[in-house]
Amino acid sequence: MTVNELLDQHSNSWNVNLVRQLFSDEDIELILNTKILPSRTDFRVWGCSKSGSYDSKSGYKLIETLNTVRTGNQVVLPPIEKQLWSNLWKAKTSPKLRHFLWRVLSGALAVKSQLQSRGIQLDPICPVCHQEPETICHMLFQCPSSREVWETSQFPLPPAGWSPNSVFLNLHYLISCSQKQSIGTSVRLSFPWVLWQIWKARNKFCFEQIIPVAGDIVFKAREETSIWLNLHGYLQKCSNVLPIAPSSERKWSSPPLSILKCNIGVSWSSASMYCGAGWIIRNSVGKVLLHSRRSFSGVRSPIQAGLLAITWATTSVKEHKLRNVQFEFSSSEAADALNNPLDFPLVYAECYKALGSVYSLPKSSIALVHGTCNKAASAIADSVISGQRFHSYVSSGGPRWLAMMLDEEATSS
Structure with missing residues (x-):
């Protein structure tokens, strides 16, 4: 329905009987007290976001709210966890990768341990290293191939190593590093692409038998990171740097005294x-x-x-x-x-x-x-x-x- 269908076409006012038939008591008065602008054309608005446009964040928030209303159980997240969810949705990366980060933290990646927990009968051991069960934490951080990727990526590693069983702690560390100005922009903001390429490489191994190569994974992550950051203006020119001009000399010369x-x-x-x-x-x-x-x-x-x-x-x-x-x-x-x-x-x-x-x-x-x-x-x-x-x-x-x-x-x- 559109708003136009709720109006009395003769008086350009609300069709009170129709409104009372269609809407709940708490909404009826809100509608009837809304000023009508006949000159305006009807258009669709998503009421659960500030912009009026649908986005996945507000969609999931609505589902969470409806589930809370139905069950009557309201779960209050600790402040640090609330902050991490907020930071993930604000990460400087593409919407697709923000959604991927949400899936990582929500446990919504189809690794073997998650599939087994849903009743699918399979061998839970990691298909890449054959050493431990394939959890999200293992696949992204603990598998030897993933550890090699992180070591090659130039991203600062946790002093105590990656948590073996807490995706929350590992993502919290990545987000914290991404906010440190002392780390180069294209390095500290690269973690969503690194995680994404590790996940893609794992899937290529499972479905195409292509062995993950750390150098290739890091190169693709770095390439996509730099292109996106450059396109959106996050890579700044290095200031206070003198241009490097070629010398006209054609043979080696000794430096001045004390140099x-x-x-x-x-x-x-x-x-x-x-x-x-x-x-x-x-x-x-x-x-x-x-x-x-x-x-x-x-x-x-x-x-x-x-x-x-x-x-x-x-x-x-x-x-x-x-x-x-x-x-x-x-x-x-x-x-x-x-x-x-x-x-x-x-x-x-x-x-x-x-x-x-x-x-x-x-x-x-x-x-x-x-x-x-x-x-x-x-x-x-x-x-x-x-x-x-x-x-x-x-x-x-x-x-x-x-x-x-x-x-x-x-x-x-």
């Missing part, structure tokens, strides 16, 4: 998705003080490889309590990303982390240099891929096999 120079090299294999990184620190007379080498796995682009190398090198220098350091690197792809992080949403988190690491070192700077100025560090990084030297190390002085190159650069400088 150290750290060259950063990187190599990447598209076939193995391994990245090799190396750094080497020299003083104003070209003497090598320290050098290091390491590898990264699951690296999907040369941009990501360059950013990982920069973050690792600058963090290592900081751990050695060095100051007044000039950093130099020769990855033009990484430089483009650092200068325009919002144009590279898939590596925004790495940009944020790299820039934060560089500028956390007192009186330090970073510059893009030609490859001929960065030969020693690049050679160290190349040795990781070409020689499959995947073990990390830090050593004083320079590598013996680069002694001639390092002497020549020090002498010419």
Whole structure:
């Protein structure tokens, strides 16, 4: 029915007899006292939300209210649980994923333990790890494949580990981290997509026998996170960062007195998705003080490889309590990303982390240099891929096999 059908067409007033036949006593007076605007066209309004439009949150709230009225039992949630439900519905993610979070907390995912509790006869053991019963908590947080995803995601892990049996505690931790401004935006707001991709990977394994790969799951979660956050304006430009301009130099030069120079090299294999990184620190007379080498796995682009190398090198220098350091690197792809992080949403988190690491070192700077100025560090990084030297190390002085190159650069400088 529409409002128009409740009116007396001759007088444009309420059809009192019809209203009294159709509505309950408590609503009759409210209707009859409502002012009629004949010029207005009837339209549908959902009365259980402020906007007048239906949404799943208000729908579930109505069902909950009706059930309470029917049973006469009103359950009062503790304040902390009320707050968690509220925060889930306000999570900065798509409506689909907010509904997914509601299903997670409500126990409405069709994992084996939930199906068994509804009378379905099946083996409750997790189909992925075959170690424990597949509960929602196990599938999203405790299964070895899920733990590997969280470790790869860069999301800060709970100091005491994930709760083995409380979805509430784990979601409460995720929500708390998502509100900490000290964590990069694209990392702290990524948890709904990480959970969603873990769930999708589990279903692909069950129905298509596709084995979950942590790197793939994290990449897809990060991709969807960055695209959505960038689209909705949540990724902000990094402020107070000087643009990284290319240098015109064509050979390595020693730094000024009391300044150290750290060259950063990187190599990447598209076939193995391994990245090799190396750094080497020299003083104003070209003497090598320290050098290091390491590898990264699951690296999907040369941009990501360059950013990982920069973050690792600058963090290592900081751990050695060095100051007044000039950093130099020769990855033009990484430089483009650092200068325009919002144009590279898939590596925004790495940009944020790299820039934060560089500028956390007192009186330090970073510059893009030609490859001929960065030969020693690049050679160290190349040795990781070409020689499959995947073990990390830090050593004083320079590598013996680069002694001639390092002497020549020090002498010419």
